[in-house]
Amino acid sequence: MQPCFVLVQPQMGENIGASARAMWNFGLDRLRLVSPRDGWPNASATAVASGAGRLLDEALVVDTTAQAIANTTFVFATTARHRALTKIVYSPERAMLESRKRLSAGEDIAILFGPERSGLDNACIARANAVISVPVNSESPSLNLSQCVLLIAYEWYRHGIIGVDRLETMPKSEWATHQEVESLAAHYEQQLTTAGFFFPPEKSNRMKQNLRNLWSRIPLTRAETQMLHGVLRQMARERNKDSQA
Amino acid sequence: MQPCFVLVQPQMGENIGASARAMWNFGLDRLRLVSPRDGWPNASATAVASGAGRLLDEALVVDTTAQAIANTTFVFATTARHRALTKIVYSPERAMLESRKRLSAGEDIAILFGPERSGLDNACIARANAVISVPVNSESPSLNLSQCVLLIAYEWYRHGIIGVDRLETMPKSEWATHQEVESLAAHYEQQLTTAGFFFPPEKSNRMKQNLRNLWSRIPLTRAETQMLHGVLRQMARERNKDSQA
Numbered sequence: 001m002q003p004c005f006v007l008v009q010p011q012m013g014e015n016i017g018a019s020a021r022a023m024w025n026f027g028l029d030r031l032r033l034v035s036p037r038d039g040w041p042n043a044s045a046t047a048v049a050s051g052a053g054r055l056l057d058e059a060l061v062v063d064t065t066a067q068a069i070a071n072t073t074f075v076f077a078t079t080a081r082h083r084a085l086t087k088i089v090y091s092p093e094r095a096m097l098e099s100r101k102r103l104s105a106g107e108d109i110a111i112l113f114g115p116e117r118s119g120l121d122n123a124c125i126a127r128a129n130a131v132i133s134v135p136v137n138s139e140s141p142s143l144n145l146s147q148c149v150l151l152i153a154y155e156w157y158r159h160g161i162i163g164v165d166r167l168e169t170m171p172k173s174e175w176a177t178h179q180e181v182e183s184l185a186a187h188y189e190q191q192l193t194t195a196g197f198f199f200p201p202e203k204s205n206r207m208k209q210n211l212r213n214l215w216s217r218i219p220l221t222r223a224e225t226q227m228l229h230g231v232l233r234q235m236a237r238e239r240n241k242d243s244q245a
Numbered sequence: 246m247q248p249c250f251v252l253v254q255p256q257m258g259e260n261i262g263a264s265a266r267a268m269w270n271f272g273l274d275r276l277r278l279v280s281p282r283d284g285w286p287n288a289s290a291t292a293v294a295s296g297a298g299r300l301l302d303e304a305l306v307v308d309t310t311a312q313a314i315a316n317t318t319f320v321f322a323t324t325a326r327h328r329a330l331t332k333i334v335y336s337p338e339r340a341m342l343e344s345r346k347r348l349s350a351g352e353d354i355a356i357l358f359g360p361e362r363s364g365l366d367n368a369c370i371a372r373a374n375a376v377i378s379v380p381v382n383s384e385s386p387s388l389n390l391s392q393c394v395l396l397i398a399y400e401w402y403r404h405g406i407i408g409v410d411r412l413e414t415m416p417k418s419e420w421a422t423h424q425e426v427e428s429l430a431a432h433y434e435q436q437l438t439t440a441g442f443f444f445p446p447e448k449s450n451r452m453k454q455n456l457r458n459l460w461s462r463i464p465l466t467r468a469e470t471q472m473l474h475g476v477l478r479q480m481a482r483e484r485n486k487d488s489q490a
Contacts (some may be wrong), residue, residue, distance in 0.1 A: 022392070027382040051385050093403070134399075135406050137272040140296050147267070150392055151399055157380060158338070195483040197476060210472060218463045221331050227455060231442060238440040239484040 003076075003099050003109035003156070004030035004060075005149060006068045008124060011037045011116045017048030017056070018146035019113070024052035025150070026157035031059040032068045032110070065112065065124050073107040074099075077120050077128035078148055080141050088130040092155040095132040100159060111152060116145050176220045184225045185215045191232050248344050248354035248401070249275035249305075250394060251313045253369060256282045256361045262293030262301070263391035264358070269297035270395070271402035276304040277313045277355070310357065310369050311427060317355040318420040319347055320461070322365050322373035323393055325386050330367060330458050333375045337400040340377040345404060352420055356397060361390050371458040372423075421465045429470045430460045436477050 005023055010016050010033065020031055029052075036042065040061050049056055062068050069075050076095055077087075090098065099109045112128060114120035125131065134143060134151055143151070176184075189208060198204035220228075250268055255261050255278065265276055274297075278285065285306045294301055307313050314320050321340055322332075335343065344354045357373060359365030370376065379388060379396055388396070421429075434453060443449035465473075 021385070024385045025381050025388060027384075051387075091403070135402060136270050137402070139272075140266070140269045143270060147392075147395055150395065154379075154396055154399075157382070158336070192476060192479070195480045197479040207472075210469070214463070214465075214469055214472075218459075219333070220459075224331070224455070224459055227452075227459075231437060234437070234442040235440045235480055235484075239480075 001103040001108075002028050002030060003103065003111050004032050004072070005153075006032040006034060006065070006110050006112045007036070007145070008034045008065055008068075008112055008120060009037060009115040010113075010145065013038055013042035013044030013046075014048045015116060015145045016042060017045035017050075017052075019149040020045070020049045020052040020055040020059075022146050022150035023153050024055055026153035027160075028153050028156060029055050029058070031055045033059050033061045034065050034068050035063055036061070037115075065127065069110045069112070069127070071108060072110040074102055074109050074130075075128045076109070076111045076130050076132045077125045078111065078113050078132045078134070078152065079120055079125060080133065080136065080143070087125070087128070089133050090130055092132055092134055092152050093159070095130070096152070096155040096159055098130075099156070113145060113148060174222045176222045176225045180222060180225045181215055181220055184220075184228055185212055187229060187232055188215075191236060194236075246348040246353075247273055247275060248348065248356050249277050249317070250398075251277040251279060251310070251355050251357045252281070252390070253279045253310055253313075253357055253365060254282060254360040255358075255390065258283055258287035258289030258291075259293045260361060260390045261287060262290035262295075262297075264394040265290070265294045265297040265300040265304075267391050267395035268398050269300055271398035272405075273398050273401060274300050274303070276300045278304050278306045279310050279313050280308055281306070282360075310372065311423075314355045314357075314372070315424045315427075316353060316422050318352040318422055319344075319375075320355045320357065320373045320423060321375050321377045322357045322359075322370045323377045323379070323397065324359070324365055324370060325378065325381070325388070330370055330454075332370070332373070332458070332462065334378050335375055337377055337379055337397050338404075340375070341397070341400040341404055343375075344401070355423075358390060358393060367454060371454050372427075372461055374461050374464075419467045421467045421470045425467060425470050426460055426465055429465075429473055430457055432474060432477055433460075436481060439481075 005028065007016060007019060016033065016036060023029065023031060033040065041056065045056055046053055102109055112120055112124055132152065134148060136143065188211065192198060198207050250273065252261060252264060261281065268274065268276065281287065286301065290301055291298055347354055357365055357369060377397065379393060381388065433456065437443060443452050
């Protein structure tokens with residue numbers, strides 16, 4: 001289950017389309033429209049929505065906010081400004097965590113977004129159970145409608161894929177084992193010893209340690225250890241060739 | 246301190262303006278542009294940026310990505326697609342936490358955003374130390390440039406409000422700048438070319454890219470780059486001595 005996003009009296013078709021697209025970027029497809037200014041359907045919305053056209057086709061279009069949220073159990077109002085209404089204010093992150101909790105307990109959730117120019121009016125906000133406020137730079141607080149939808153949708157999706165924040169590697173990469181790195185380090189040490197790099201003798205242990213320390217900090221794949229062995233072999237081969245010449 | 250956002254070969258002025266505005270929504274104002282398609286300044290960018298016009302006026306405009314990141318110590322590449330380059334992939338959240346830690350330890354951070362149509366190319370990604378990938382619905386993965394900027398900037402700002410732990414570096418360790426790593430990479434490439442390592446010719450570009458990609462993953466101190474230059478010089482000297490013998 002997922003929350004439904006309710007655009008209240010949206011003005012520009014382009015913004016409705018961009019909002020649908022932003023929702024679908026993050027796997028959300030329950031769109032409701034309250035009295036869109038230019039009527040419905042809207043060709044500009046469809047043009048902008050591109051791959052998210054289905055959301056527009058399936059959108060519930062109603063006359064009043066009350067109808068749009070009638071069968072939901074918990075309603076968030078998005079607003080940038082602080083109003084003279086006493087209301088819990090959630091960050092997008094906390095609001096989406098709360099939504100997931102409530103949805104999994106069988107509730108239904110709506111999130112209200114206001115008209116482009118004015119935002120939600122106090123009558124709408126008063127109907128909401130809580131407010132979502134996106135933290136922004138006070139010198140530049142205006143987000144447009146589809147940007148606001150994008151950020152809330154992103155927060156929804158982000159927490160769905162959590163345990164989040166895994167460190168991932170690109171596909172096909174297989175990390176080198178400690179032993180493989182060790183044998184690479186030994187190969188370098190041996191070649192550099194031959195090349196007379198560890199000089200003067202009283203500093204050689206420290207130099208070797210610095211080099212080992214560096215190896216240990218590199219996250220190496222198996223293919224890369226093989227490449228680096230190849231680098232060394234080629235330089236040694238070249239040297240021998242030179243010296244025979 | 247804050248990271249700089251680098252737009253690599255952006256195409257539409259509108260997108261540059263919208264990106265500047267999205268940055269400033271979240272208090273970020275260090276913008277760098279690499280070779281914008283339609284030249285600079287750009288009237289469309291200014292029209293869209295509205296309150297964030299200052300970012301455009303103060304933007305550093307350069308010809309190459311290497312110039313844009315020359316004096317930074319850690320570079321993130323934003324990319325949606327998985328590439329055949331082994332690289333740590335961060336979520337936007339973890340990337341911004343990591344950036345805050347590194348910045349507070351005196352580092353400078355760049356975040357690369359690719360051209361609208363194609364995204365960053367592999368040569369750019371190979372130069373980056375890590376990748377940021379925004380988690381999206383696989384059925385609708387395309388975010389536009391300014392949306393991607395918006396989400397990363399939002400994550401930056403969000404964690405500034407929460408506050409984070411500081412990361413301490415080892416005493417006396419001073420990270421190498423991108424330029425220092427670049428010059429080390431060039432030194433290796435030159436020496437390995439001399440040694441005939443990049444063979445056969447049709448594979449040489451791929452081999453060079455793999456090597457560059459490896460450099461970018463190593464967290465190198467300045468002292469270590471000097472040591473590695475020394476390794477190369479010593480091996481070359483040894484080779485010349487052998488060939489004279």
